[in-house]
Each structure stands twice: as C-alpha cells, then as structure tokens.
Amino acid sequence: MLNLKVSVIGSGNWGSAIAKIVAENAAENRDMFETDVRMWVFEELVAGQKLTEIINTQHENVKYLPGIKLPSNVVAVPDLLDAVEDANLLVFNVPHQFLPRICSQLKGKVPSTVRAVSCIKGVEVSGDGITIIADYISQELGIYCGALSGANLAPEVAQEKFSETTIAYKVPDPSDSIDARVVRTLFHRPYFHVNVVADVAGVSLCGALKNIVALASGFVDGMAWGDNAKAAIIRRGLLEMTKFGREFFPECKASTFTEESCGVADVITSCSGGRNNKLGAALIKTRRPIFELEEELLKGQKAQGVTTAQEVHEFLERRGKLEDFPLFTAVHDIIFSGLDSYALPQILEDVEQKY
Numbered sequence: 001m002l003n004l005k006v007s008v009i010g011s012g013n014w015g016s017a018i019a020k021i022v023a024e025n026a027a028e029n030r031d032m033f034e035t036d037v038r039m040w041v042f043e044e045l046v047a048g049q050k051l052t053e054i055i056n057t058q059h060e061n062v063k064y065l066p067g068i069k070l071p072s073n074v075v076a077v078p079d080l081l082d083a084v085e086d087a088n089l090l091v092f093n094v095p096h097q098f099l100p101r102i103c104s105q106l107k108g109k110v111p112s113t114v115r116a117v118s119c120i121k122g123v124e125v126s127g128d129g130i131t132i133i134a135d136y137i138s139q140e141l142g143i144y145c146g147a148l149s150g151a152n153l154a155p156e157v158a159q160e161k162f163s164e165t166t167i168a169y170k171v172p173d174p175s176d177s178i179d180a181r182v183v184r185t186l187f188h189r190p191y192f193h194v195n196v197v198a199d200v201a202g203v204s205l206c207g208a209l210k211n212i213v214a215l216a217s218g219f220v221d222g223m224a225w226g227d228n229a230k231a232a233i234i235r236r237g238l239l240e241m242t243k244f245g246r247e248f249f250p251e252c253k254a255s256t257f258t259e260e261s262c263g264v265a266d267v268i269t270s271c272s273g274g275r276n277n278k279l280g281a282a283l284i285k286t287r288r289p290i291f292e293l294e295e296e297l298l299k300g301q302k303a304q305g306v307t308t309a310q311e312v313h314e315f316l317e318r319r320g321k322l323e324d325f326p327l328f329t330a331v332h333d334i335i336f337s338g339l340d341s342y343a344l345p346q347i348l349e350d351v352e353q354k355y
C-alpha cells in the first residue's frame, strides 16, 4: 500500500478536468492512492456563493467547467497550504502567469521528497533566460517536477471523448515509490491514453509554443483565408517550435515534436478548437485590445499564447534572434504593435530561405 496523497493546484477549465481524471484513478487504485484528491481553488464568489462550497456540494465547477459532474472525492480547498499539506504528489495546473505567486507561497513548505507533474502550458522568462515550467517549479520548491502535455481540449476530455497525452517523467531517485508506472496509473483512463517519455524539455516546449501558433491560425480564421493558409501556418509554426527547441534546449528530442501527442497533434487540435485560436480570430475581426477581448470571450479563462508570445518575444529580442523566428515575431507584432495580419505571407516569404 502506497497511500499516496495527491493534490491538484488549480481549478480552471483544464485544472478541473484533470482533477476529475486523477480522482477517478485514485478511487479505482486504492493500493496506490488515497481516495480523496484535494483541489486548490482560487476562491471567488459565483452568484453570491463561494466556488469551493459549490464544488463540494454540487460536485461541479459551474464557472470553469460547467455541465461536468466531478467525482465526489474531488475536495475543493480554498487555502493553498491546506491543499498541499502532507501531499506526496502535486499536480500543477494554473494559467502560468499565476505560478510565481503560488510558488512563493509554497516555498520552504514542501518537503524535498514530494514529487510533481506540471500540466501548465507556458514558459518563464527573466532577463535573457528562459525556463520551462517544470524546471521553474523544481527550482522554486526544491522538488522534482515532470510535465504533462497533449492534444487535450479540456471540455472534450471532461466529456470523456477519446484523446491521448504525453507525460515526461524521469524518476529522480531510484528508491522513489513514485515511478513512471505510478504516474501513468494516476492519469491514464480508457478515454485518456498516456504515453510516458523522458523528454521534459521537449514536452514542455511543445505545450508552450503551440499556443503562439494557435493565435496565428486564429488570425487566418479572422481573415477567412481557409484551410490551405491554416496548413501553411501549422507547418511554419512547427518549424519554429522545433528550431526553438534545438537552439535553446539542445536536450530536446526531435521525435517529441513529431511523434507524441504533445507535438503535431496538439498543434492541430489547438489550431481548430482552442481558445487561443478563437481569440486570434476575434482580434483580427475587431482589432480591440487583446486582454479586453480575452475577458469578454473567455469569461475568466486564459489564452496562454498571448503572454507566451510576449515572453518569447522579449527573450528572442534580448538574444538578437527575432529575425530567426518570423512567425513568433509576427504574432507578437500583430497583437501588440498593430502589424497588419495581411502582411503574413510577405513576412514568411522574405525569410523562407533561412530554414
């Protein structure tokens, strides 16, 4: 009996869907996990009632994952430290801009034997440095952290429609009771197939960078340019994603970008049904400020590509590499500098020979 206690940090659209999966598996694998799964909720009032109380009584996250019944062993907890107390395994799942504050609250309070998996799609940029989220969590909290990322639109996963995902997890200590089998057991469902690999950097970068590509594909929708243009954006986006990985994270495996769910498959799904795609289209149609549109369209959910485009742009600029990533640069400039999206073919043509 391992009796591992699992806590999910985050309760948004994906946070709640992942809490559902983890709770289903905890209930079915009592030899490995404690049945109750705590889910940290950033407390807010919904129609005058605390969201944690709604989740714990109605078993539904009515604001961020409406219409989906959560298992009764998902326990919503408003206090972050209560949510992680005595946990053996932490599942991080918040929009990445909120992570630094969460880590600063947890710093020094989590034993080094605790293990973590990050489901967050984003990067941390400071100065001319860039850090994948799993490493950021490891550095801040002094614990090992792997990464989960895949072609996983949360509403579809929550409805138990078939999808696949990739988990990068390298057991940090051979004596660990939490190994790849335990991690897979926690996340794998008949409708949610998990492949465990070792490439934490590749899996993390795929998840972060595809959100920039999805914004560009939204621009294509906004201009009604059709499927050929979208395929071109997907192709160029994948080239820039892999180039970025090769150049700044040489430990990445090229096959992660092509063979795993977190790679090509996630680019495809995000460029059709994702929130970044939707926001990119709305931006082109309205030319309204992006964060205003995000608030209005997504109602509290976040499109991570916007902040990631900003962060990646800042990093590339400091490194003098903007010209080597014309699509990433154009996405930033269309959102923040008023660049005309109709200039995309010209921009991409000018640099074609660089690949």
Ligand SMILES: NC(=O)C1=CN([C@@H]2O[C@H](COP(=O)(O)OP(=O)(O)OC[C@H]3O[C@@H](n4cnc5c(N)ncnc54)[C@H](O)[C@@H]3O)[C@@H](O)[C@H]2O)C=CC1
Pocket (backbone or CB within 6 Å): 010, 011, 012, 013, 014, 015, 016, 041, 042, 043, 064, 093, 094, 095, 096, 098, 119, 120, 121, 122, 152, 153, 154, 155, 300, 301, 302, 303, 304
């Ligand atoms: N939604 C999806 O389909 C998928 C999302 N992801 C990734 O999962 C991560 C989490 O995304 P979602 O769960 O969808 O979140 P979301 O986009 O639904 O964001 C809303 C969440 O942010 C929280 N929040 C708002 N203000 C906050 C604050 N100041 N501090 C802390 N939390 C605050 C809200 O309470 C809510 O839980 C992101 O990196 C996203 O890219 C990955 C796969 C699928």
Ligand SMILES: O=C(CO)COP(=O)(O)O
Pocket (backbone or CB within 6 Å): 121, 150, 151, 152, 153, 154, 211, 214, 266, 269, 270, 273, 274, 275, 276, 277, 302, 303, 304
């Ligand atoms: O990551 C996702 C699908 O895999 C969700 O993408 P969006 O955040 O653009 O909805």
